[in-house]
Amino acid sequence: MKAQYRWLPWVFLAPALAIALIFHIGPFLNTLVLSFTDATTLGGGKFTGVENYAALLGDPQFWTSVRNTLLYAVVVVPLLMLLPLLLAVLVEKNLPGIGFFRSVFYSPVVASMVVVGLIWTWLLSSDGAVNRVLQALRIVQEPLPFLTDTSLLLLSCMLVTVWKGLGYYMVIYLAALGNVPQHLHEAAQVDGAGGARRFWSITLPGVRSTMFLVGLLGAIASMKVFAEIFVISSGTAGPGGQARTLVYTIREVGLGLSGEIGYASAMSLALFVLTIGFSILYLRSQRMEQTR
Amino acid sequence: MSAVATRTPPARTTPSRPDRPRRRSRASIRRKAVNYAVRYLLLAFVFVLLAGPFIWQFGTSLKGPAESIFTANPFPVSPTAENYAAVAETIPVFRYIGNSLIVSTSSAVLNCIFASLAGYVLARIRFRGRTLVDILFLATIIIPFEVIMVSVFLTSRSLGLVDSLMGVILPAAATGLSILIMRTAFSSLPREIEEAAMIDGASDWQRFLRVALPSVKGSLMVVAIFAFVFAWDDFLWPLVILKDPSNYTLTVGIQYLSGTFTSNQRVVAAGTMIAVLPLLLLFFALQRWFFRGVGEGGIKG
Numbered sequence: 001m002k003a004q005y006r007w008l009p010w011v012f013l014a015p016a017l018a019i020a021l022i023f024h025i026g027p028f029l030n031t032l033v034l035s036f037t038d039a040t041t042l043g044g045g046k047f048t049g050v051e052n053y054a055a056l057l058g059d060p061q062f063w064t065s066v067r068n069t070l071l072y073a074v075v076v077v078p079l080l081m082l083l084p085l086l087l088a089v090l091v092e093k094n095l096p097g098i099g100f101f102r103s104v105f106y107s108p109v110v111a112s113m114v115v116v117g118l119i120w121t122w123l124l125s126s127d128g129a130v131n132r133v134l135q136a137l138r139i140v141q142e143p144l145p146f147l148t149d150t151s152l153l154l155l156s157c158m159l160v161t162v163w164k165g166l167g168y169y170m171v172i173y174l175a176a177l178g179n180v181p182q183h184l185h186e187a188a189q190v191d192g193a194g195g196a197r198r199f200w201s202i203t204l205p206g207v208r209s210t211m212f213l214v215g216l217l218g219a220i221a222s223m224k225v226f227a228e229i230f231v232i233s234s235g236t237a238g239p240g241g242q243a244r245t246l247v248y249t250i251r252e253v254g255l256g257l258s259g260e261i262g263y264a265s266a267m268s269l270a271l272f273v274l275t276i277g278f279s280i281l282y283l284r285s286q287r288m289e290q291t292r
Numbered sequence: 293m294s295a296v297a298t299r300t301p302p303a304r305t306t307p308s309r310p311d312r313p314r315r316r317s318r319a320s321i322r323r324k325a326v327n328y329a330v331r332y333l334l335l336a337f338v339f340v341l342l343a344g345p346f347i348w349q350f351g352t353s354l355k356g357p358a359e360s361i362f363t364a365n366p367f368p369v370s371p372t373a374e375n376y377a378a379v380a381e382t383i384p385v386f387r388y389i390g391n392s393l394i395v396s397t398s399s400a401v402l403n404c405i406f407a408s409l410a411g412y413v414l415a416r417i418r419f420r421g422r423t424l425v426d427i428l429f430l431a432t433i434i435i436p437f438e439v440i441m442v443s444v445f446l447t448s449r450s451l452g453l454v455d456s457l458m459g460v461i462l463p464a465a466a467t468g469l470s471i472l473i474m475r476t477a478f479s480s481l482p483r484e485i486e487e488a489a490m491i492d493g494a495s496d497w498q499r500f501l502r503v504a505l506p507s508v509k510g511s512l513m514v515v516a517i518f519a520f521v522f523a524w525d526d527f528l529w530p531l532v533i534l535k536d537p538s539n540y541t542l543t544v545g546i547q548y549l550s551g552t553f554t555s556n557q558r559v560v561a562a563g564t565m566i567a568v569l570p571l572l573l574l575f576f577a578l579q580r581w582f583f584r585g586v587g588e589g590g591i592k593g
Contacts, residue, residue: 009413014464114546265442
């Protein structure tokens with residue numbers, strides 16, 4: 001607007017900009033640089049070229065982490081795209097007391113993953129409620145080792161992630177459902193279409209783009225999974241650490257006893273590429289949507 | 293971000309609801325009753341699924357050693373507070389509550405101040421370098437914290453922030469999301485009022501503080517709540533930056549309690565309740581702001 005605005009914006013921006021530069025942009029650039037060095041928490045930092053990346057390729061722990069993290073997305077994302085939508089449809093109609101149900105369904109979102117993880121650790125333990133119910137219903141004879149078997153542990157963590165996320169995505173879907181024209185439902189109802197039919201032909205197409213968005217958010221969240229695994233496995237990532245995720249391994253390698261900062265930085269960038277990959281996939285799909 | 297294009301049909305003012313009080317056949321009344329019953333049954337089922345674990349845990353935390361924690365009845369016959377006392381004897385829980393309160397409150401206040409200052413400038417003033425600033429803030433949203441965590445630890449160490457609450461607070465004191473929310477809020481204010489204030493001789497600072505800021509109280513509330521809850525719940529960063537157990541926040545402390553000291557499920561249950569009950573109360577008191585926040589936050593990183 002005017003000349004006086006040469007320094008004023010920077011005064012207003014200073015605190016936020018300082019934090020962004022010192023605690024986000026700076027460390028990101030630093031991560032890039034460190035990934036080409038052999039730096040540790042104690043010092044060092046000789047340039048070693050792509051050695052860290054070459055080491056990653058042959059590191060079974062890294063690949064276990066990548067596999068588990070991708071597996072996480074494969075299981076969690078479809079569930080988070082569908083279940084919260086069903087939940088949103090369930091609480092969409094203004095029935096008496098519906099506000100109460102909406103709030104309760106959202107409450108796991110508010111709780112810390114530590115709390116949620118500890119609650120489920122107890123429910124999933126060998127003499128916990130889940131096993132007792134399964135045994136009472138005669139679905140299983142012996143209690144299932146939810147917390148001590150690698151695959152079951154991962155699956156348990158995934159379900160806990162979904163359980164905690166349901167309410168959040170439900171609210172996102174509720175906003176989207178409000179945009180689905182009501183008259184379509186009415187017309188379909190007059191034509192004799194049942195609930196399932198209307199869900200399939202009206203609701204689903206109406207919230208399509210929101211579903212993609214939820215898918216992206218769920219995928220990114222899956223890449224960052226840590227607390228579930230850490231808490232539910234009591235910090236061990238299961239027997240032999242086989243249920244590890246990428247973030248779990250990055251923390252262990254970079255901030256554990258050995259403190260291999262350079263190597264952990266290379267791993268961090270692999271994580272970054274995965275997250276960005278999902279965003280690019282999403283943008284691609286959006287572009288294809290628009291040209292449809 | 294509601295990406296769904298709202299294409300509401302024009303001029304259909306009276307939608308013909310089939311359940312309008314017209315002539316209703318007995319069959320349709322019955323069908324409606326069944327419909328309602330099914331809906332409430334489903335709601336009750338989901339209620340048990342989502343609230344049940346909290347209720348179960350709460351009940352367990354109130355059970356004395358004489359009562360079984362394996363029975364189907366989640367509630368104690370004679371409730372006792374002894375498990376809560378046991379938590380306080382095992383870990384310095386009041387200190388942890390205090391630490392969490394300091395961290396969460398500071399984060400809420402700092403995010404409100406820093407994000408509204410930055411958001412106002414980005415929404416209202418054109419200046420050289422604004423595009424660059426935009427890109428920088430966008431980058432902080434796109435780059436997940438987990439990716440830069442190791443380097444942030446190094447930075448914090450060289451700033452002497454390790455093992456201090458300040459070290460927990462600062463990295464999230466002005467998140468890209470907070471700035472985005474405040475920027476959007478200021479952008480949607482009509483310019484005329486501020487221009488009128490300017491003609492009346494108000495300084496830039498006065499325009500910001502007396503005219504613009506009071507009009508975005510709702511968004512400030514959203515920013516404050518999100519920052520508070522995020523800081524209260526956060527686990528990974530406090531776990532990384534805090535070394536001495538006496539400096540822990542509540543989430544790290546509760547994990548420490550269950551991991552190190554006790555396998556007594558009643559005591560762990562009491563610990564988790566101490567960490568979650570204040571937040572649940574806050575949520576039920578201020579829920580409309582939480583829901584509004586999900587809408588405004590849209591893309592949560």
